Amino acid sequence: MRLTALLFPLAMIAAGCSGDTAAPGDAPPAVQSPEAATVSERRHDEHSHAQPDKVRIADLALDLALDFDARQLAGTATYTLEWTDPAATQLVLDTRELAIEKVEADANGAWTPLQHALDAADPAFGSRLAIEVPQRNARVRVTYRTAPTASGLQWLEPSMTEGGVQPFMFSQSQAIHARSWVPLQDTPGVRFTYSAHVTSRPDVMVLMSADNDPAAPRDGDYSFRMPQPIPSYLLAIAAGDLVFKPISARSGVWAEPAMIDRAVAEFEDTEKMIATTEALYGPYRWERYDMLVLPPSFPFGGMENPRLTFLTPTVIVGDKSLVSLIAHELAHSWSGNLVTNASWKDIWLNEGFTTYVQGRITEALYGEEMAQMERQIDHDTLKDEMAGMRPEDQLLALAPLPGRDPDEALSEVPYAKGAWFLQFIEERVGRANFDAFLRSWFDDHAFQSVDGDQFVAYLKQNLLAAHPGAVRDEELEQWLNQPGIPPTAPIARSRTFANVDTARIAWRGSAILPNAQVTSEWGTHAWVRFLESMGDTLRVEQLEQLDQAYGFTGTANGEIAMRWYPLAIRSGYPPAQEAAGAFIQRVGRRKLILPIYQALATTAEGRAFAREVFERARPGYHPITTASVQALLDKAAEPAPQAAAAPAAATTGQPEP
Known part of the structure; x- marks a missing residue:
């Protein structure tokens, strides 16, 4: 399952017998892995009777x-x-x-x-x-x-x-x-x-x-x-x-x-x-x-x-x-469906591996730069999300969650931090060695449910033993059992994003939009970077200029909508509110609409509008979405008196670093 965006560029994206030895219709036999004899406490699922x-x-x-x-x-x-x-x-x-x-x-x-x-x-x-x-x-x-x-x-x-x-x-x-x-x-x-x-x-x-x-x-x-x-x-x-x-x-x-x-x-x-x-x-x-x-x-x-x-x-x-x-x-047909986390404490075994494999598909088909853009978006999103998370929720190896719905454990951590951990191992042992290891992990654990302790044991026995000193035990401990991102994490750097940042900084300083020949080549990745780096607010005249040039209000692209509308709402840009309401009434995908509801919920007027839209949208929302929006709106507190004047002051925008 994908909660967050992993994006490909404009016009770039582009199952019969799969070669299995099992006859069609036969359930493949379980393969006994070398470490399977050790039963880990992490296999216990506190979310099931x-x-x-x-x-x-x-x-x-x-x-x-x-x-x-x-x-x-x-x-x-x-x-x-x-x-x-x-x-x-x-x-x-x-x-x-x-x-x-x-x-x-x-x-x-x-x-x-x-x-x-x-x-x-x-x-x-x-x-x-x-x-x-x-x-x-x-x-x-x-x-x-x-x-x-x-x-x-x-x-x-x-x-x-x-x-x-x-x-x-x-x-x-x-x-x-x-x-x-x-x-x-x-x-x-x-x-x-x-x-x-x-x-x-x-x-x-x-x-x-x-x-x-x-x-x-x-x-x-x-x-x-x-x-x-x-x-x-x-x-x-x-x-x-x-x-x-x-x-x-x-x-x-x-x-x-x-x-x-x-x-x-x-x-x-x-x-x-x-x-x-x-x-x-x-x-x-x-x-x-x-x-x-x-x-x-x-x-x-x-x-x-x-x-x-x-x-x-x-x-x-x-x-x-x-x-x-x-x-x-x-x-997920390899990581998650074929080899599955035995409990939701180790959801990174599903989502981190899958995000890593997805990145390798991107790179193989569409090039290193595209993979770097995806990774940089994921890494930046993860760091932003971690800034507001409890330390215990930032771990890959989550502690038991008794009494807590496992849906609450879904965040960018198992996805992006999990993939980042695997990228770290790949960098230390070499891609060819890591590819062979990962393929053997899937083969040896096909159609099994596994836990994090099993993976660590298999990693040490089948990869790290052949590369002594490549990854220290304390580094594994940092990645799996400590909050934050370890200082040894490899850094994703995109040339495209560097150019986008240059264009954004120039516009903020001069009010001159980037050359149309440059922006005509931007894909969704670049526009996401452009909008996400704007800060919390802009001046209304800045939003008008962007909207007239690029038509953000009313966009059919959900990745742009989920970034443009909150920015516009926080900045007090009136034309965006009705379009934002139409978007969140039409779409029930939580990842796209919750940031918009969150932005609306920061003011009394916005909350009233959000509740009105929610009542119209509720019959078409999935129960999971309904519960998420209801909880967000219920939690939204009335602004303090001094905060009431914030929207007007905020229209001045944020200074460029």
Whole structure:
């Protein structure tokens, strides 16, 4: 999942058998890694009620009816179990707002009832479902219904879709929202294969993170199979007016008819990305890599559901400037989906590795300068975010988070600091050595859930032992277990950004805009740098000059919008407010809209406007987005009397350093 932007330049961006030895449809065998015998305490997942040390779900079979009118999934979940503790006779599952109708066990072909108890709900973690299984049956079945308010599902009226004719539904299971639509061991430490039979109204297409057939008829009756074992947060479903167009033999796009051609054009270089990553880190092991373009309410940039990446339409702007998101979600097919963090304390094992791999795709396809720009944006964003973070949240190896929703652990730290750490190791041991090591990490831990202690042990044994003195233990300690960025971190430097800074400083001093021949070559990276370096405010006449020259107000580029509108609002630039309101009403991607809400919330007038827009936008927002905006607005305090005059004084702008 990508929360923040990783950007490619204008017009630069550009899955069949992947070469696996396993036959199609076979679940690949788990590979025992050299350090796997050591069980780390970091494997414990405090965000799940499940007890996988006693019994584990090996396979899940869903039989569900999808009801748009009731905003509900209803049916059965059947588990094939592996009892790992000889004394265990209880199966504990995670649920949230699920109505449990009955629980049964397969006793020699006959389904017999089991005693079960559903605990009171915890606000963050839902309800523990304890099932007594005295005979330790190999199969257990739960009949249940979801709530219309399920946190992991969004139901959209036709008016909230691109086509405006048919309704839409999609899931978002990461981090612990799968339990709101399937009773599960909802922890990344448990992997399972799954199948599903889903019925729906016949005018919508249903898709899942499984073997979607591009040629499947739209008939209201769909079957799926995922033969590779996945963790619960990668379980995904979507339904709507969806059509398919191929990009290559193993990759294509699902989208609403009005969006499909634009999406295919924007993502046409996806096959090049797959081939590039395979050359670096081994075969793509998921057979197909398809993408689903969701309505604008999707709360994230992308979600790496295996075989079917979910994407925000905000990356489709017509010039391919934002589709590095594809490289990031594709990279998860190796780091995250193939090798998964065993608990959310070590989310950097998913997101840091993926951000590093995404950067290598960028460099291989589009050159070193582009990779440097991406890294510099990430590093600057990370340092800015860390300035306001608690020290304990700046660690890669997070401490246990009991009672804390793992969504709260999502920040730039696991992404950018995690990738920066890997860049540091690469610099110390050499790229060829690090590439070989990283490929072996993916191979040796394929289809496993791992923890940070395992990685450190594997790193020392399989890389650092061959390069004594390259990385000291105290340096590893700094990166993993101390706040901030270590002084030994490699520095990203972009020539393009140096030129952008020169142009910005010259404009601030002379009010003469950069030469049009220069700015005509700027891509999204450069404009992001230009706006982010302006300071907190500008004078209104400066904003007018920029807006007239570059048309920032009303931009279709979300990366520019999320930077321009807050700057304009803080500076008291009236033309931007209505356009900003229209943007945050139309788009539900948290990363793009929260900075705008934050800027509005700094004044009483802005807060009133923000709440008005929020009430109009709320029906189309995902529950995750709704909760984030509500919390932001609730937290916003009334300004102190002396602060009331700040907007007028602030229009003078910030001095140029």
